[in-house]
Amino acid sequence: MSGRVRVGSVADFADGQLHPVDAAGTSVVVGLAGESLCAARNRCPHPGFSLTKGPGGLRYADGRVVCPWHNSRFDSASGENLDWAPGFAGRDMPRWSRKMIALGRQPSPLTTYEVTVDGDDVYVEL
Numbered sequence: 150m151s152g153r154v155r156v157g158s159v160a161d162f163a164d165g166q167l168h169p170v171d172a173a174g175t176s177v178v179v180g181l182a183g184e185s186l187c188a189a190r191n192r193c194p195h196p197g198f199s200l201t202k203g204p205g206g207l208r209y210a211d212g213r214v215v216c217p218w219h220n221s222r223f224d225s226a227s228g229e230n231l232d233w234a235p236g237f238a239g240r241d242m243p244r245w246s247r248k249m250i251a252l253g254r255q256p257s258p259l260t261t262y263e264v265t266v267d268g269d270d271v272y273v274e275l
């Protein structure tokens with residue numbers, strides 16, 4: 150589905166954490182990045198695993214999310230990749246091992262979505 154989808158209320162995302170939501174069948178994460186809400190597909194562009202479920206646990210601070218699988222870091226608002234597959238399950242690995250951990254995949258950004266707020270309602274544009 151594409152289009153504008155309501156994903157919750159402003160208060161649902163006010164704690165500064167990333168929250169997984171279902172947006173008409175698309176798994177999305179929504180959270181505060183600075184003063185604004187942001188949204189991204191809940192799927193790491195590395196091999197496509199969830200950003201919110203994995204052995205390293207969800208780590209999100211200052212608008213940056215760390216993938217719980219191989220620790221890739223992303224700007225949650227722009228989707229920009231800030232570090233690509235530097236470890237596993239929250240633990241950094243030696244620099245020489247990065248190519249193996251990356252599985253031959255090149256650094257890629259998160260898929261991000263526009264967020265709008267209408268009154269108390271939060272919408273994601275899929």
Ligand code: FES
Pocket residue numbers: 193194195196197198216217218219220221234
């Ligand atoms: S699945 Fe996210 S970094 Fe590998």
